[in-house]
Amino acid sequence: MIKTVKRIENFINDLPEKLYLFKILYSEKAAIKKKRSLFSNVKWSESQQKEFDDFWVENYGKKIKPYWNKLYESINGVYHYDYFPEILYSTELEPLLNPAEYCKVFSDKSLTEIVYGKVCGAFFPEMLLANCNGSFIDGNRSMLSFDDAVKSICEAGNCVIKPTVETGSGKGVRLLNIVNGKDSATGIETETIIKNYSENFIVQRLIKNSKALSNLNPGSLNTFRVITYIVNGKINAAPVSLRMGVGDSGVDNIHKGGLVAGVNEDGTLKKYAYQLGYGDNSAKFTKHPDTNIVFENYCVGDIKKLLSTAIKLHETTPQLGIISWDLTFDEKDNVVLIEANCKEQSVWFPQIINGCSLFGEDTRYMINKIRH
Numbered sequence: 001m002i003k004t005v006k007r008i009e010n011f012i013n014d015l016p017e018k019l020y021l022f023k024i025l026y027s028e029k030a031a032i033k034k035k036r037s038l039f040s041n042v043k044w045s046e047s048q049q050k051e052f053d054d055f056w057v058e059n060y061g062k063k064i065k066p067y068w069n070k071l072y073e074s075i076n077g078v079y080h081y082d083y084f085p086e087i088l089y090s091t092e093l094e095p096l097l098n099p100a101e102y103c104k105v106f107s108d109k110s111l112t113e114i115v116y117g118k119v120c121g122a123f124f125p126e127m128l129l130a131n132c133n134g135s136f137i138d139g140n141r142s143m144l145s146f147d148d149a150v151k152s153i154c155e156a157g158n159c160v161i162k163p164t165v166e167t168g169s170g171k172g173v174r175l176l177n178i179v180n181g182k183d184s185a186t187g188i189e190t191e192t193i194i195k196n197y198s199e200n201f202i203v204q205r206l207i208k209n210s211k212a213l214s215n216l217n218p219g220s221l222n223t224f225r226v227i228t229y230i231v232n233g234k235i236n237a238a239p240v241s242l243r244m245g246v247g248d249s250g251v252d253n254i255h256k257g258g259l260v261a262g263v264n265e266d267g268t269l270k271k272y273a274y275q276l277g278y279g280d281n282s283a284k285f286t287k288h289p290d291t292n293i294v295f296e297n298y299c300v301g302d303i304k305k306l307l308s309t310a311i312k313l314h315e316t317t318p319q320l321g322i323i324s325w326d327l328t329f330d331e332k333d334n335v336v337l338i339e340a341n342c343k344e345q346s347v348w349f350p351q352i353i354n355g356c357s358l359f360g361e362d363t364r365y366m367i368n369k370i371r372h
Contacts, residue, residue: 089347096370110202123336128203159177159204161193161202161204162201209330210329216300219245226324231365232365235311245258262354323341
């Protein structure tokens with residue numbers, strides 16, 4: 001009887017996570033089906049198909065569909081049997097590496113500086129205001145009433161407001177220029193803006209990019225995606241991506257028309273930047289459409305410093321096996337942490353733009369962790 005009750009309790013406790021993973025699985029299958037027109041024309045030779053099948057049977061324990069590998073190849077033209085399929089990452093590897101209870105806490109963007117603030121070499125956007133589960137705090141993390149919260153940012157100037165929980169793909173991110181209690185672009189009063197976001201949001205001072213990043217596109221904050229992961233007690237880094245805005249969008253997000261390019265170890269960009277959307281676009285550029293800067297060999301900063309900082313950041317939270325960092329260089333070339341993502345991370349676009357497997361020599365190790 002006691003064992004039966006315990007099993008029921010465990011089932012109930014695990015149900016939300018199981019339902020979440022089912023939703024992710026359904027979404028991934030629906031997404032790849034919509035992209036069939038992109039990869040259906042990718043034809044493999046018999047030897048390539050055999051290489052692919054043998055690799056996955058050896059390491060995963062069974063064959064897998066080649067849809068994701070062919071999708072990546074359809075965009076970048078580079079065949080790899082060891083690309084890590086998005087569906088296996090999102091439904092099996094990430095849930096294994098990043099326990100849900102830790103993700104729920106570490107994903108809260110109002111806690112980012114609290115968690116990682118002592119990391120040497122890491123800087124953070126200045127927090128002006130945050131709402132945490134309905135309660136307001138200022139930049140010193142002192143409690144505020146609603147009226148005082150409104151007053152605290154009535155002359156904030158250029159800033160950004162965004163949700164702090166259950167976020168992703170730039171959802172809810174808005175650039176503001178608050179003067180005399182109003183956003184100068186829309187005329188919307190600060191009080192209305194705060195009420196519209198209701199709760200769980202943060203207002204931060206807008207970061208100014210380094211000269212090299214600003215020259216690429218001055219109309220947006222351009223950021224690096226650095227993915228770090230733990231293998232046998234060591235933190236390694238995946239190939240780096242640079243996301244750039246287009247026009248005056250103000251954001252660099254891929255899903256809002258931004259460009260993304262691979263970054264070499266010496267800090268130079270690869271030849272192409274891609275406009276991927278949700279992975280259903282294959283447009284690529286050799287130069288930025290607004291500034292006409294040629295991407296190939298353009299130096300975007302000290303990548304060794306960027307990677308070193310990301311690894312130090314990850315050492316603070318070893319509870320998480322893989323983290324996607326959104327980092328940038330500010331006008332003083334400091335490494336600034338914008339966000340730390342530990343849930344619903346995307347591994348498809350770094351592989352497409354860099355033309356290689358996400359985990360490189362660690363791919364077999366990662367696949368074996370989810371072996372069937």
